[in-house]
Amino acid sequence: MLTKDFINLIAEATGMSKKQTEHLLNTTNAVIRENLMAGKTIQLQGIGALEIKERAERVIVHPRTGERTIAPRKNQLVFRPMANMKDQLKNI
Amino acid sequence: MAEKLSWTELRKALASRADVSEKDANLFLSALNAQLVEALKQERQVKINGLGTFRLQAVAPRKSVDVTTGAEIIIEGYNKIVFSPEAGLKELIEKNPPVSIAEPEKGDNINPLKKLGEQAEEIVDILADLGQSPKESSEVPTSEVTAEPEPQPEPGQEPESQPEPVQEPEPQPEPVQEPEPQPEPVQEPEPQPEPVQEPEPQPEPVQEPEPQPEPVQEPESEPYIPPFISSEDEESEPQQESHFWRNFFIIIFLLLLIGGAAYYFRAQLEEWYQVVVSKVCKSEQVEPVIAIPDDTNPTDEPVGLDTIAQEITEPQPVRPQPQPQVYEKIITVERMRNASRLALMAKRYYGSKIYWPYLYDANKDHLSNPNDIKQGTPIRIPKLTPEQLDTTLEQTIINLEYLRESAIQDSRR
Numbered sequence: 307m308l309t310k311d312f313i314n315l316i317a318e319a320t321g322m323s324k325k326q327t328e329h330l331l332n333t334t335n336a337v338i339r340e341n342l343m344a345g346k347t348i349q350l351q352g353i354g355a356l357e358i359k360e361r362a363e364r365v366i367v368h369p370r371t372g373e374r375t376i377a378p379r380k381n382q383l384v385f386r387p388m389a390n391m392k393d394q395l396k397n398i
Numbered sequence: 399m400a401e402k403l404s405w406t407e408l409r410k411a412l413a414s415r416a417d418v419s420e421k422d423a424n425l426f427l428s429a430l431n432a433q434l435v436e437a438l439k440q441e442r443q444v445k446i447n448g449l450g451t452f453r454l455q456a457v458a459p460r461k462s463v464d465v466t467t468g469a470e471i472i473i474e475g476y477n478k479i480v481f482s483p484e485a486g487l488k489e490l491i492e493k494n495p496p497v498s499i500a501e502p503e504k505g506d507n508i509n510p511l512k513k514l515g516e517q518a519e520e521i522v523d524i525l526a527d528l529g530q531s532p533k534e535s536s537e538v539p540t541s542e543v544t545a546e547p548e549p550q551p552e553p554g555q556e557p558e559s560q561p562e563p564v565q566e567p568e569p570q571p572e573p574v575q576e577p578e579p580q581p582e583p584v585q586e587p588e589p590q591p592e593p594v595q596e597p598e599p600q601p602e603p604v605q606e607p608e609p610q611p612e613p614v615q616e617p618e619s620e621p622y623i624p625p626f627i628s629s630e631d632e633e634s635e636p637q638q639e640s641h642f643w644r645n646f647f648i649i650i651f652l653l654l655l656i657g658g659a660a661y662y663f664r665a666q667l668e669e670w671y672q673v674v675v676s677k678v679c680k681s682e683q684v685e686p687v688i689a690i691p692d693d694t695n696p697t698d699e700p701v702g703l704d705t706i707a708q709e710i711t712e713p714q715p716v717r718p719q720p721q722p723q724v725y726e727k728i729i730t731v732e733r734m735r736n737a738s739r740l741a742l743m744a745k746r747y748y749g750s751k752i753y754w755p756y757l758y759d760a761n762k763d764h765l766s767n768p769n770d771i772k773q774g775t776p777i778r779i780p781k782l783t784p785e786q787l788d789t790t791l792e793q794t795i796i797n798l799e800y801l802r803e804s805a806i807q808d809s810r811r
Contacts (some may be wrong), residue, residue, distance in 0.1 A: 307437045309447040315437060319429040322422070330426045331418040335448035339702040341403045341411075342491065352431045354623070356480065358491055376479075380492045385481030394435065395454065395477040 342383065354387035438479065450483040558673045679719075718793055720800030725760050725780030740768060747779050748787060755801030758780060771807045 307315075309331075317327040326340050338356065347357035363379045403411075405427075413423035434452065442454040459475035460611040469503045483491070660667065732743060758768045759779045765771060788794055 307441040310444055312433065312437055312444055312446065315433045316426070316429050319433055319513070322426070327426065330412065330416050330418065330423070331430070331446070332448060333469060334412055334427070334430070335446070337408060337411045337415060338403075338449065339487065339490075344493065346401045346403045348408065349401045349405050350431060351427075355402075356481070361501045366553050373720060383481075383483040383491050385479065387479040391479055394474050395439070395479070396474065 352388065354385055354391065356383065356385050357382045358382065448484065448487075450481055450487065453480045453482070454478070455480045467735040490763075503521070515671055718796055720797045721793060723756065723786070723797060723801070725778075725782075728760075729779045729781050731776045731778050732772050734773055734777060736773060738771075739772075740777070743777065745780070748782060752789070752798065753782065753787065755798055755805055756780060756803045758787065759801045767809050768805045 313324060313331060314324075314329050317324045318329070318394045320327065322330075326329055341348055342356065342358055347355050347356065349355045351364050358381050361377075361380050361382055367374050409420060409423045411428055412418075412427065413420045416423070418426075436451060438454050443451060444453075445451045454477045457476050457478055460473050462471055462473050462650055463469070464471045729747065732738075740754040740757045741751040744757055745751045748756075754768075757777060757779065758765060760778050764775065771777075785791060786794060787798070791797075
């Protein structure tokens with residue numbers, strides 16, 4: 307489902323205008339982004355949490371040449387679903 | 399753990415940023431969550447611009463064992479939510495790690511460092527046993543110094559020790575900032591208090607995000623690769639090795655191929671060999687003279703019979719030589735007609751075409767080419783002895799072959 311359709315969905319559910327929901331969504335994104343950059347984990351109630359996880363340096367091996375290099379450390383944006391999401395999604 | 403932005407905080411932030419009431423913000427956010435789940439259930443995928451894509455991934459049911467009873471159970475299949483961040487956001491996060499995450503809590507530093515210190519001690523001990531002395535003497539871990547360049551390559555996990563290109567044994571806080579190419583500059587202020595705790599040099603646990611401003615400075619100045627410099631040789635070796643084995647097997651395969659072909663054609667090969675040998679032998683021998691007496695009276699003892707008998711009874715290590723043929727009698731004389739062929743005549747008189755060389759042989763005096771016989775040429779048809787007709791005799795075969803070969807040679811001239 308594309309963003310546009312998703313926005314429509316929310317707009318219908320809330321009764322707000324599409325423009326309004328789009329604006330709110332964008333703002334939400336911005337807030338999330340800022341807080342992520344500040345290092346916080348974002349909790350989305352009923353769904354899960356978005357957080358930044360670290361990937362430490364590691365040795366990677368090129369499958370063909372066998373050459374080993376060090377991949378530098380980096381961060382990843384990771385979504386951790388809520389524990390009971392599994393049950394919710396079982397019967398689809 | 400990093401701080402959390404709770405739901406309520408998010409709501410408040412949204413309300414203030416978007417300039418809406420908290421009630422509306424709440425309404426929006428709850429709808430967002432609920433609809434997200436609904437949309438996922440319906441379409442299995444929701445893309446949100448500015449954030450990323452949420453997807454449902456199906457997990458297949460699998461067999462397992464009940465822990466308590468030991469009975470087999472089946473874990474049902476389910477769906478899980480998977481999120482992949484948008485490209486821009488992903489890059490942003492990868493490259494600019496949030497400060498709070500980068501900051502290690504001080505408490506945590508000490509312990510891991512201590513563990514590292516122990517590791518370092520062990521390593522140094524091992525090295526000492528191996529006869530390699532640490533560059534700068536003494537007691538290892540405590541001395542700020544040294545870095546044995548050796549211990550580092552060993553634990554492959556400690557690449558971070560490398561990234562201390564700048565070597566300043568003493569002023570610890572300073573090297574912190576420079577040698578760290580990888581760690582983001584943000585982290586600089588942190589490491590400084592640490593040096594105190596790090597008399598232990600190198601081994602940095604992989605876990606630590608911080609660059610250990612180890613006083614131990616490697617002579618090597620390449621941040622990322624150093625631990626594996628020593629293994630560069632090894633790297634090239636496998637390549638060479640692999641080439642070697644590859645070539646080896648190629649050669650083996652070729653040999654097998656040639657051997658197989660030789661085996662398959664061994665009969666042919668033997669024949670050729672024999673021909674060569676016999677040619678060599680022939681050149682040494684006198685060419686057998688084929689005597690065709692004009693009269694048919696038997697003069698001498700027939701050459702063929704006795705010698706043939708002898709040769710057959712004697713065990714012959716060497717392949718017998720062809721014997722000159724003598725034809726005692728002539729059955730008749732036939733003239734070559736338009737479509738006559740020696741082979742056909744042989745068949746007519748002797749029962750098989752294979753005896754045609756006898757015909758050619760018997761008429762060699764006036765025949766130069768078996769393929770080119772003028773019409774009307776008289777062909778003497780000799781009477782052949784039973785031995786001459788007996789193709790089970792080796793000598794007969796040899797004779798026939800010889801006659802045939804010479805006839806063919808004549809035809810080529």
